[in-house]
Amino acid sequence: xxxxxxxxxxxxxxxxxxxxxxxxxxxxxxxxxxxxxxxxxxxxxxxxxxxxxxxxxxxxxxxxxxxxxxxxxxxxxxxxxxxxxxxxxxxxxxxxxxxxxxxxxxxxxxxxxxxxxxxxxxxxxxxxxxxxxxxxxxxxxxxxxxxxxxxxxxxxxxxxxxxxxxxxxxxxxxxxxxxxxxxxxxxxxxxxxxxxxxxxxxxxxxxxxxxxxxxxxxxxxxxxxxxxxxxxxxxxxxxxxxxxxxxxxxxxxxxxxxxxxxxxxxxxxxxxxxxxxxxxxxxxxxxxxxxxxxxxxxxxxxxxxxxxxxxxxxxxxxxxxxxxxxxxxxxxxxxxxxxxxxxxxxxxxxxxxxxxxxxxxxxxxxxxxxxxxxxxxxxxxxxxxxxxxxxxxxxxxxxxxxxxxxxxxxxxxxxxxxxxxxxxxxxxxxxxxxxxxxxxxxxxxxxxxxxxxxxxxxxxxxxxxxxxxxxxxxxxxxxxxxxxxxxxxxxxxxxxxxxxxxxxxxxxxxxxxxxxxxxxxxxxxxxxxxxxxxxxxxxxxxxxxxxxxxxxxxxxxxxxxxxxxxxxxxxxxxxxxxxxxxxxxxxxxxxxxxxxxxxxxxxxxxxxxxxxxxxxxxxxxxxxxxxxxxxxxxxxxxxxxxxxxxxxxxxxxxxxxxxxxxxxxxxxxxxxxxxxxxxxxxxxxxxxxxxxxxxxxxxxxxxxxxxxxxxxxxxxxxxxxxxxxxxxxxxxxxxxxxxxxxxxxxxxxxxxxxxxxxxxxxxxx
Amino acid sequence: xxxxxxxxxxxxxxxxxxxxxxxxxxxxxxxxxxxxxxxxxxxxxxxxxxxxxxxxxxxxxxxxxxx
Numbered sequence: 001x002x003x004x005x006x007x008x009x010x011x012x013x014x015x016x017x018x019x020x021x022x023x024x025x026x027x028x029x030x031x032x033x034x035x036x037x038x039x040x041x042x043x044x045x046x047x048x049x050x051x052x053x054x055x056x057x058x059x060x061x062x063x064x065x066x067x068x069x070x071x072x073x074x075x076x077x078x079x080x081x082x083x084x085x086x087x088x089x090x091x092x093x094x095x096x097x098x099x100x101x102x103x104x105x106x107x108x109x110x111x112x113x114x115x116x117x118x119x120x121x122x123x124x125x126x127x128x129x130x131x132x133x134x135x136x137x138x139x140x141x142x143x144x145x146x147x148x149x150x151x152x153x154x155x156x157x158x159x160x161x162x163x164x165x166x167x168x169x170x171x172x173x174x175x176x177x178x179x180x181x182x183x184x185x186x187x188x189x190x191x192x193x194x195x196x197x198x199x200x201x202x203x204x205x206x207x208x209x210x211x212x213x214x215x216x217x218x219x220x221x222x223x224x225x226x227x228x229x230x231x232x233x234x235x236x237x238x239x240x241x242x243x244x245x246x247x248x249x250x251x252x253x254x255x256x257x258x259x260x261x262x263x264x265x266x267x268x269x270x271x272x273x274x275x276x277x278x279x280x281x282x283x284x285x286x287x288x289x290x291x292x293x294x295x296x297x298x299x300x301x302x303x304x305x306x307x308x309x310x311x312x313x314x315x316x317x318x319x320x321x322x323x324x325x326x327x328x329x330x331x332x333x334x335x336x337x338x339x340x341x342x343x344x345x346x347x348x349x350x351x352x353x354x355x356x357x358x359x360x361x362x363x364x365x366x367x368x369x370x371x372x373x374x375x376x377x378x379x380x381x382x383x384x385x386x387x388x389x390x391x392x393x394x395x396x397x398x399x400x401x402x403x404x405x406x407x408x409x410x411x412x413x414x415x416x417x418x419x420x421x422x423x424x425x426x427x428x429x430x431x432x433x434x435x436x437x438x439x440x441x442x443x444x445x446x447x448x449x450x451x452x453x454x455x456x457x458x459x460x461x462x463x464x465x466x467x468x469x470x471x472x473x474x475x476x477x478x479x480x481x482x483x484x485x486x487x488x489x490x491x492x493x494x495x496x497x498x499x500x501x502x503x504x505x506x507x508x509x510x511x512x513x514x515x516x517x518x519x520x521x522x523x524x525x526x527x528x529x530x531x532x533x534x535x536x537x538x539x540x541x542x543x544x545x546x547x548x549x550x551x552x553x554x555x556x557x558x559x560x561x562x563x564x565x566x567x568x569x570x571x572x573x574x575x576x577x578x579x580x581x582x583x584x585x586x587x588x589x590x591x592x593x594x595x596x597x598x599x600x601x602x603x604x605x606x607x608x609x610x611x612x613x614x615x616x617x618x619x620x621x622x623x624x625x626x627x628x629x630x631x632x633x634x635x636x637x638x639x640x641x642x643x644x645x646x647x648x649x650x651x652x653x654x655x656x657x658x659x660x661x662x663x664x665x666x667x668x669x670x671x672x673x674x675x676x677x678x679x680x681x682x683x684x685x686x687x688x689x690x691x692x693x694x695x696x697x698x699x700x701x702x703x704x705x706x707x708x709x710x711x712x713x714x715x716x717x718x719x720x721x722x723x724x725x726x727x728x729x730x731x732x733x734x735x736x737x738x739x740x741x742x743x744x745x746x747x748x749x750x751x752x753x754x755x756x757x758x759x760x761x762x763x764x765x
Numbered sequence: 766x767x768x769x770x771x772x773x774x775x776x777x778x779x780x781x782x783x784x785x786x787x788x789x790x791x792x793x794x795x796x797x798x799x800x801x802x803x804x805x806x807x808x809x810x811x812x813x814x815x816x817x818x819x820x821x822x823x824x825x826x827x828x829x830x831x832x
Contacts, residue, residue, distance in 0.1 A: 116799030117792075117819065126786035133787060139832035213832055254816040257790035258781065311827075312820035319830070323788050375832055384829045523830050530827035550825035593832070 025750040027730035028104030028398075029743045037741055049089070056082025063348070064153060070343040071152075073420045077337060080160050080416045084409040087164035092405040095169060098616040099608055100176045102397035107730040109182045109392050119183070122393040124402060124734060131390045131407045133323045135171070135382045136330075137520040139375025139593075140415035142220055142484030145422040145491075146586055147372045148430065149360035152423050153348035154369050156416065162370075162377030163412035166623035170378065170597055171386045172404035173604040173620065178387035179394055180724040186387040186600055187535075190699070192723045193606040198702030202599050205695035206384075207535050209592040211563065212688070213381065214528040215570035216589035217521045218303070219581050222295045222571070223483035224514050229288035230474050232295070234275035234511055235518040236288075238318065239302075241267045245317035260317065261324045268321065272511050276474055296575045299525075300568035306522075307529040307560045315526050322523045325516045333417045336495045342424035351456055359435035359454075360482070361586050362645040367634040371590030376415025378627060380596025382408065384531075398736035406738075421491035422484075428452070428461030429469060429478075433487050436580020437480040438668035444470075447479040474507030482582040489513035525567075532563045573681045578668040584648075588685060591634050595696040598627040602703030609707035612720055617707070628700055635693035639686060648686035655679045792819065 059078035062071060096102065113119040122130070147155040178184055184192075187206060191199030225231045245264045253259065278284035290298070306314050352358040353365050361372055375381070386404060394400060422430070431454065432440060432447040440447035444463035451461050470478045473493055478486065493509035501508070534550070536559045541548030547555045574581025601624035608620050641647030644654045644667075655678045658666035669675045713720065733751050735744035785791055793815050800809040810818060 114799055114803070116796040116803070117822070120792075120795050120799065123786065126783060129783070129787035130789070134828075135831045137831045217832055249816065250820075254813040255790075255793050257788055258785045261788065310820070311823040312817075316820050316823065320788055322830075324784075327784065327787070379832070381829070381831050385831055389828050521832075524832055527827060527830040531829045534827060 021729065021731060024731060025733065025747060025754070026105075027733050029741075029747055033743045037743055049086075052082050052085050056086065063156060067348070070345045072341055073337055073344055073424060074341045076152075076156065076344075076416055076420050079156070080413055083160050083164065084413065087168070088406060088409060091164055092168065092172065092401050094616075095172065095405070095619055096398075096401050099613055099619055100173070100400070102176065102400065104396050104398050104733070104736075105730055106397055107728040107732075108179055108394050108397060109725070110394055111730060111732060112725075112728040113182060113392075119392045121395040121732065124395060124399045124736075125738065127390065127393050127395075127399075128403050128407055129327070130393070131385070131403050132410050133326050134385045134389060135379070135407060136326060136411045136414055137375070137524050138217060138220065138485070138517050139379060139381070140411055141418045141488055141517060141520075143373040143375055143590065144415050144419035145484035145487050146361055146434070146582070147369055148346065148419060148422050149350065149358045149434070150353040150365055150369055151348050151350035152344065152346050152419065154353060154365055155373055155419055158370055158373055159377045159412055159415045159419070162373075163408060166597075166626060167376075167378040167382075167412065168405040168408035169619065169623055170380075170601055170604070171382045171408040172401060173608075174383045174600050175386040175391055175394075175404035176397075176400045177604060177607050179391035179397065179400060182725045183388060183392040186383050186603065189387065189607070189723075190599070190603050193603055193610070194699065194702040194706055198699050198706075201695045201698040201702075202603070203535065203539065205599060205692065205699065206596065207532055207539075208688070208692060208695075209380070209596050210528050210532045210535075211566045212570060212588055212592040214525050214532070215567040216574065216585055217524055217528075218296075218299055218567065218571045219574040219585065220483040220485050221518050221521050222292050222299060222575055223481060223582065224485040224489075224518065225290070225295050226292035227289060227477070228475055228514075229285045230275040230279035230507075230511055231514050231518075232288040232290055233278050233284065234271045234515055235522075237271035237274070238268065238321070238515075238519060238522070239314075241271065242314050242318040242321065245321070246313040249317060250312050257320060261320045264317065264321045265324055268325075268515065272508060272515055275511060276507055279474065292575045293572070296568075296571050300564060300571065303525055303529055303568070304560060304564045306526045307533060307564065308557055315523070315530070318519070318523055318526070322519050325519055329516050330414055330417075332496075333414075333421065333492065336492075336499050337417055337420055340495050340498050342420070342495055342498075344420070344423045345458065346423040346427055346430075347457065351454070356643065357645050359431060359439050359583070361583055363587055363634070363637065367630040367637070368587055368590075370630045371587055371594055371634050373415065374590040374593040374597075376412050376418075378594060378597050378623065379411075380593050380598070380600055383596065383600035395732065395734045396730070396736065399734070402737050418488055421495060422487050423491075425487070425491050425494050426461065426465065427456060428459040429465065429490070430487060431456070431459075432461060432466055433478055433481050433490070434484075434582075435480060436482060436583055436668075438578055438580060440480045442477075442479055444477070444479060472503055472506040473510035475510070480580070482580055484582075485514060485517045488517070529560065529563050529567070533559045536563060569684075573677075573684065576674075576677055577681060578670070578674050578678060584685070587634065587638065588689065591631050591638070591689070592692060594627050594631045595635075595692055598624060598631060598696055599699045601627060602700045606703045606706035606710070607722075609710040610720055610722055612710075612714055614711060614714075624700070628696075631696065632693060635689050638689045639693075648682045648689065652679055652682035652686065655682070792816075 055078055059075045059082060062075040063079055110119050110121040144155050144159060174186065177189065181189065187203050190202035225235060241264055245260045248260050356362060356364040361368060390403065394403065428451045431451050440450050444466040447466060448461050448463045451459060466479060469490065470476065473490060489510045492513045493506045496509040497503055497506045537547045537555060546552060574585045577584060601620060605620045605624055608617060637646055638648055642650050644651040655666060655675050659675055664672060666675050669678055733747055735748060740748060793812050796815055797809055
């Protein structure tokens, strides 16, 4: 994915040559040279891109047009990778040329603020991996699985097209603009660009959205571990393993990160194997067989303790473990899919694509498919990573296209692989696993009867297959294991056992998959609680200054307790929901995530307008408009839809009426207490939807106002101001993409010849 | 044969170094490099102190992890 981005600059600083210090080689490749390299289309280059386009076209044809019995998984790989390559090579360059306009003569924060700790110039390929590990988690692994209810094509198109025109654009722009502002966070940028009202709305929205996201991720873990002694044991063991690693790194061998990660990984594998053995024993099955409510409470207590423990003891070591697993898992998944090439027997559009009462998630394809798959196509959460952490490490401005845009393409590929793994399993099995127990009845017989009664083409499942699959993966039952994670785990076990180990290994692969998803989610829960706690402390600190002191224990504990109580309440709501928490709550997760994306894109829109780029404003406006329409429509339906399965208030009214009529059970709620729970839950969920959408509309409106004002100012000839850090000439050089171009290699060689002491870094302090 | 093995070993070492970089295992080396290049007068932090300081600063400056 190498290439030379164009640069078409205003040229105001180009006079006087490129070199910023006469004793140093230039810090950027000569613009004319870049342009020439860019414009030159050799026959080889033309043939290469023609081949990529052709292969991608054939793959899309196989997926979208050809209607056979099955479709091979390899076409998903070709369709996605070829589209990514074309999007990266052509569309991201359009963005670079007309919107970001990076300037390598300008020092990045990692150079002009260098402190050896937070601001450190990092090799672009290392930073690519680092950034990817920070943005990728359980989100792209579960969303596509749940969305597979509608068939494979809607999800595939949204993941691939969405990332090229929306998700990667957001990540790239936020990263670039944050880098130009010394690594400022999204919240700070919102306040600067949108003013007090827009900034405050963005802050509150971000806080609430984090609560929802943490709660629903936790719900995915609870659903995966409920009534699973093996899973509870092996995931529970990650806590002592992480504590051991933390002590090892702090006291025994500080700084030996790789060493301790390998030890941790080996222990983790032992925990998975040990879990299988423990679950087979009578006492093991008795001790670790926990119901979902117990696990939810355990997770809430754990979440509070983890968030107040020092970082070195639990969070940092588990972060290493999680990163280690992330890279391993993704390589493994890609290898397995390419080697095994499973056949997919899910139709392009399923029977549920045109309905709004699907058993896995409720709501019509538009807009709910587009919020169900958030991570992988467009994820607002990335804006929090792309601003702040990564921009402080970027070495050269032009590398942001590779790291920001390219990193997100990689995450999208993970989502595609998760989709492939989920749809390679039997369709009947998919619905038996992902429909709430209220529908399947919870036993293999009732589940098989219910699935067969759906009238899905080609689906005829036997109770035997359900119990056999459960036995193969070492679970007591796989009926109604909603949340996406168990389905992905079965899919992965299904693919991997053909590759390594046969049926005997299926239990290991299943629990390996559950383990890494739980690990990613627990890390996100920890870190999310901490970040949210600090945001809350900061906000309260505006009224009670004492709260701003991070080291003031009572304040920190109080704010942690508030945040944990907030997500814990939503989690318990989901766990006890008679409709099955995922069915009703997962759309809220996607809506929250994409409203955050809309907020991030709105901030970018205002920045791009203030820079005076009006002709290409559509590049930002297009994904913003789409995200806004999708999320506002989805929120509108969640609030106003008269269909109880979709609308929170409609559901609320139906249950309230049943209670008023003195009914003892109603719909899926079998007791009066359950009915009252539904009334309570739907009220809270409904009002949360209202608050989210109102806050987001405020942010988007202030951004549009800022854009209009920028346009008027330009028309009136008023000089534009920006909030970028001042230009500091760069004293380093590094290539922009994965593979350096000829011009970049030449320049890099010139820099290499320089004696080390001739390019002393400026002190950042 | 020997050179083939060397290539594999080099490749493995390169991969390990890359993975270490992604995980931040080289943070102390980079800090020393910066300290030297920036020409600070005082001595740099020791390895133990550096890692302590690193995680302790994360306590008051948490980084989000994504979903």
